[in-house]
Amino acid sequence: MQSKRVKGIIYVFLCLLQFTESCSAPVFETPKKSDQFAGWENEGKINASFIASGRSVASTSNTGSPSLSVSYIATAPNVDSVLWQFPGGNPSSSTLVQQDVTYSNFGTYDVGLRVSNLDDNDYRFLENYVRLYYKDDWSFGADSWSVTGTTAVTDFVPFVDANGSSWIYVPHTIENEAKCVKSFTGFPSNKLDLEFEYKLDRIPELYLATTYQVSSSSITVSGTTQTTTFTLSNIVSPTQYVEANSTPTPTKFTSPTTYPGQRRLTLNYNNIPIWTTSRMTEGTFRRVKLSLPSLANFNLSYVISANSKNSSGVIEYPFQTDIRNMTIKFNNK
Structure with a gap:
């Protein structure tokens, strides 16, 4: 009797579990594709991404009015329209995918880009994206050092x-x-x-150019002449600084x-x-x-x-x- 009661409880539990599972939403569901843009190739999200030839550009001009160029390319795929903003640049705006922009003053410049298609649009504005600065080339001349x-x-x-x-x-x-x-x-x-x-x-250490002169002196002692040979060194005047391995051997100062x-x-x-x-x-x-x-x-x-x-x-x-x-x-x- 006890065994039949236990089996009955298990049977009811299994039935309830099956009913619950059949009423639950599936874990994975294939989204329904909208037919609003059926046949249109530009479906999906887009991103206002781009690349630039440089963000930190140097000039050796000391007049403060250099002419520097930066090239921009919009890299987002599946776009129908592009709108650039280049405050302070020339041109100041553009609708081209790739655009060369000229800047004529040192400083920092903002860049804005809006891209769109029939399904989506995106906008990005980056402050101080490009920096134009002066870098010295250490040249000497009429308009330099x-x-x-x-x-x-x-x-x-x-x-x-x-x-x-x-x-x-x-x-x-x-x-x-x-x-x-x-x-x-x-x-x-x-x-x-x-x-x-x-x-x-x-x-x-310093090494100075030196000249050498061989001299000799003789003395006679008890009828015998003795000759002594010696070398005189003189630092070249005016002073000339030379390499340590110079010839003749230089004089060293510590x-x-x-x-x-x-x-x-x-x-x-x-x-x-x-x-x-x-x-x-x-x-x-x-x-x-x-x-x-x-x-x-x-x-x-x-x-x-x-x-x-x-x-x-x-x-x-x-x-x-x-x-x-x-x-x-x-x-x-």
């Missing part, structure tokens, strides 16, 4: 590394003050940041291990110092970032201090100066 005072153009040596980056360095053998100046016009009158990298290397604290590299803004340093960087480039005053026209100058000499007329604290990666960017924050 120039030298003043006792400085010779040859005091600044141009250099290009394996990555194509250009910079200048002032050799440790330059005794006089080395100064280069450059004018900038038509830049945004505020929110400008100047950045550059520098390196001051202590030179532990530099002090500690240099006194004094200005060695200074940056001037309109002939007024805005940054200076005296410390050696031990072979490492250091980055400097400065906010410039609110002037559209200004000049910048780098000054490497003159080297003092010891009692022998040799540079007392020799160092080499390297400057690279100088940029001026509009700070939109």
